[in-house]
Amino acid sequence: MNGQGMVVRSGRRLGSIARGWMAIFVFCALVLGVSLQPASAATDEKLMGYWLSQDHDGVFLIQQCGDVVCGRLVGMRYDGTDVPRGHDGKVECNLMMLTGFRTMQDNARKMQGHILDPDTGHVYDAQIWNDGPDVLKLRGYLGLPLFGQTQTWTRYTGPGMGPMCKMP
Incomplete structure (x- = not known):
């Protein structure tokens, strides 16, 4: 027992x-x-929303897409009624151009993903980060960030887009 x-x-x-x-x-x-x-x-959260491109010719909506962050072209500056088309002949309106962005392991301020150049169809590596409350930096590159180009985008607060993504 x-x-x-x-x-x-x-x-x-x-x-x-x-x-x-x-x-x-x-x-x-x-x-x-x-x-x-x-x-x-x-x-x-700081990256979400509407952003005006550096040249003020495009507006992007950056949002959560599942477990990643993505961005779609929702506004374009163009003349006439013909909507701009990419190299493949498809309209660029609502084109998903920023894909697969995730927080970087070595820098929690930045996210890394990919950006599409609709004129060539090439997809480049890219990083995005906030550089102030209403400032977004986007660096596109091939291979190493050192060999890239950084653009400064600003938060878009203007009026809504017209038909077929036409900017007012």
């Missing part, structure tokens, strides 16, 4: 130790998860 009692007692003891470690593990996971989440979520 003592032998069985000892097994039960040591089993209970092992179970309570395991539960204690499990509680510590769950607590640590929650603390780490909560502390890491807001930094990237805050970065994402």
